[in-house]
Amino acid sequence: MNFDVVIIGGGLAGLTCGITLQAQGKSCVIINNGQAAIDFASGSMDLLSQLPNGRKISHFEQNYAALYQQLPQHPYCLIGKEKTIEKAQQFEDLAKSLNLGLLGSIAENHLRVTPLGGLRGSWLSPNSVPTVQGNDVFPYHSIAILGIEGYHDFQPQLLADNLKQNAQFAHCELSTAYLNIPELDQLRNNAREFRSVNIAQLLEHKLAFSDLVKEMKTASQGADAIFLPACFGLDDQSFFNALKEAVGLAIFELPTLPPSLLGIRQHKQLRHRFEQLGGLMLNGDKALKAEFVDGKVSKIYTQIHQENFITAEHFVLATGSFFSNGLVAEFERILEPVFHSDIIGCQKFEQSNRLSWTAERFSSPQPYQSAGVAINAHCQIQKNGQFINNLYAVGNVIGGFNSLELGCGSGVAVVTALTVADEILRQ
Ligand SMILES: Cc1cc2nc3c(=O)[nH]c(=O)nc-3n(C[C@H](O)[C@H](O)[C@H](O)COP(=O)(O)OP(=O)(O)OC[C@H]3O[C@@H](n4cnc5c(N)ncnc54)[C@H](O)[C@@H]3O)c2cc1C
Incomplete structure (x- = not known):
């Protein structure tokens, strides 16, 4: 099987990337192994709710410089301010065209009511919330x-x-x-x-x-x-x-305790649009390993296609974090199991020092949650210190930031997905 683009993972990031590429005439396959984080999420999408120093924020643009200063390896900082804003706005338009019924804008976070009666800052929320x-x-x-x-x-x-x-x-x-x-x-x-x-x-x-x-x-x-x-x-x-x-x-x-109908509805609509555009979903299949030729990915083997490998021009890793097995923690290392990409984390996280993975207080941000694959400004993945030309990462598999702590999980997913779609379309 040969495609223009192979995307591994059919969550928010993989589908956003696939929809955009497929709409522009690229033939895409999404290999997807199971439920995604969006099926468990609140339905509200966060762009950035807090800075690494703990300060809550409501204006993304005004706080970009502070984010850059405090966490320069955050994907938004690698991608750059203008592009991040442009991609967030592009997703707002995409969500409208998909009839996701989301309210909100990058201009200012709103507050949504949580099921416990609190108020939480968010970028986009279903209009029913x-x-x-x-x-x-x-x-x-x-x-x-x-x-x-x-x-x-x-x-x-x-x-x-x-x-x-x-x-x-x-x-x-x-x-x-x-x-x-x-x-x-x-x-x-x-x-x-x-x-x-x-x-x-x-x-x-x-x-x-x-x-x-x-x-x-x-x-x-x-x-x-x-x-x-x-x-x-x-x-x-x-x-x-x-x-x-x-x-x-x-x-x-x-939203109720997970699984969440608000997230499941969004997931169904995204998947439906991808397939309506002619994209192929290989549901229930799992990417296992890849082969490299001349420093580029040439083919990928999956659980179902162990003999008949899949080839493509470009490969996008959208396998999510620990929750979705995009990252796996063994006793002494954290690994990304398909390409064995280089792993980075926040300053407190040191891959070789097991004790640095967790914070003493259970309720504190946990350093291991910032682990993920290393990327550059084009979202190309680093492996053995080299960036691979035709291999990109999107969404929660990316490392260097803690999406739970900063409230930026969905924002990173869609901004990186649309950045990678652009990169691929430019070539
Ligand atoms: C309970 C919960 C609540 C959340 N609430 C919010 C919220 O309120 N606001 C917000 O902005 N964000 C929230 N998030 C975070 C947000 O949902 C995620 O950051 C975002 O959806 C991640 O998308 P993703 O596509 O990167 O990864 P995922 O959604 O994790 O998708 C990865 C997909 O890849 C598949 N996969 C993994 N490995 C393989 C493989 N080898 N082969 C094939 N497929 C594979 C997985 O099965 C999965 O379907 C929440 C997350 C959770 C879990």
Whole structure:
């Protein structure tokens, strides 16, 4: 099999890169081995929420110089300010064209309501999620926070108590109640199955829609907005939107414990667009190893194609971090198992010193989380000290920064993906 581009990993980074290349006429295959981080994420995408010195930020452009000073090996710093901003804006446009329904802009982070009633800075959020801009007050006065009877991943009272502590919600009257949905009775026998994905599946197929609408109207007790756990609408937002229209109130949904419907919906839409453009997904297959000729990658072997290798002009590594097995931690080393790329981390992380991988306090940022492959400004991967011409890394497999600490996971995924697409299209 021969393609213009082989992409390894079908998460946010791999699909964003694949969609852009395929739309420009490059034939792409995505080899993908399993679920991606986006299936577990909140649905909100962060560009940069905090600097390495711990200061929370809301304006990316104004804080770029500080990021550069504190962490020059961050992918945004390698790529450069103008290009990073350009690529973030390009993703905003791409998300619109994909109907991802995301609100927000690189101009200023907004605050989204977390399932525990806190406020968290973010770049783009689904338009169904409650958000506020800075210190603006939330535009509704009475909010009914509705849980689902028997569903423990969403606690209305806890959310209400915490939400009230935020100045933006201090004026709100908050009430709480639980929806009684008899269609879910069959899930109640097994607490492990009473999860957002199972609830959404069951409701879409078996639902007495008008009964649910009636139950919501009764439980909301005259409030002008409703907050719900994101359990309504598996494939896209249409079920949620229909519910909103039928109830006739402003309804918002909040991410629940993973897996997350908000992320799963985005993943499905991205995958659908890639395939619609003619891209090939090899789902359930795993890239195992590569061959190099004259300092370039020439072919790749996968679990299913161990005999019939795959060749291409360009190879993109989009295998994610430890969570997705894009990086593997052995006792004495951290490795990237497909190409055996060079690994870097933040200043505190030293590959050869096992004790430097973790911080003493459990809740502190952990240095091993900054480990990943070393890249240059073109996102080309370094191996044995040399950058490989036709091998690029995108997304969370890249090292040198801690995406959990800085709140930049999705931003790095899409900015690097679009940068690499540009690099490949230029050649
Ligand atoms: C629980 C959770 C919550 C999060 N919340 C947020 C949030 O609120 N905001 C935010 O901005 N970010 C969040 N993130 C981070 C964000 O989701 C990720 O940074 C981003 O989605 C990473 O995308 P990726 O494509 O680089 O990697 P991944 O999504 O990890 O995708 C990598 C894919 O590659 C596949 N793969 C790995 N090895 C191979 C192989 N050898 N062959 C074939 N396929 C392979 C994996 O199976 C996986 O499907 C969260 C992440 C998690 C896990």
